[in-house]
Amino acid sequence: MKLYGVTGWKNAGKTGLMERLVAEFTARGLAVSTLKHAHHSFDVDHPGRDSHRHRVAGARQVLLSSGTRWALMSELRGTPEPLLADLLARLDPVDLVLVEGWKRDTHPKVEAWRPEPGNPLIAPNDPTIRAVAAGGPVTLSDRPVFALDDTAAIADFIASEVGL
Template identity: 70%
Template structure:
């Protein structure tokens, strides 16, 4: 399995780019899975549902299964967040895993960056960032030593990632 990340600050366009890339790359016949890092607590379950009640009662893992989907919920209960490599090992084999977030991890990434978000670029101090995808390529090109791509040109960004990974 090959991995590639999309990183950037909040409101930089990461999730929209991830969504478009999954559509573009799967449309080319490749299989794709995703990993999304959240910096806050979240819950994919709903209070009152059976699976929620199982977790609330103390279950460490709850596997929810239907004819259309499987969801494994694991409670850390104070344990540290697992490393990305451990999480990737749990995924079924695919051609590509796209990773949203995980700024500090050492896999190759594209930085999503929007002028309107008002955040500094991450790329100048991070050699794992291989390109910038931005809404203002002309403003960014002089600030970095890597390719600058148009944030809205999903096909070109997909080409770049797939070429980098020999896919």
């Protein structure tokens, strides 16, 4: 599986770019999966539902299945967060895995950046960032800069980088 990341600070446009890239690559006939890193606790379950009750009771894993999808929820229960490589190994084979977050990991990335939040670019100090998708003026001499909404050009760049 080919792997490419989208990283950046909060409110930089990462999720919107991920959404557009998934749509672009699937329209090109590629099978795409995504991994999203969260820095906070999250829940995909709802209190009172059977699966939530199973987790609260202490289940380490709960697999929920229907005729349209299945989901496997794993509780860490104090064990360390899995590494990106360990999570990737759990995915079914696809053409491309797009990863949102994991800014400190070593996989290649595009940085989503907007001037409004006031955060600096990560790219100048991070060689794993191969390009910047900018929502404002950016000058970098050592890597490409794309408009944040130029999804096709960013997808072409990623496809070229990973050999798709």
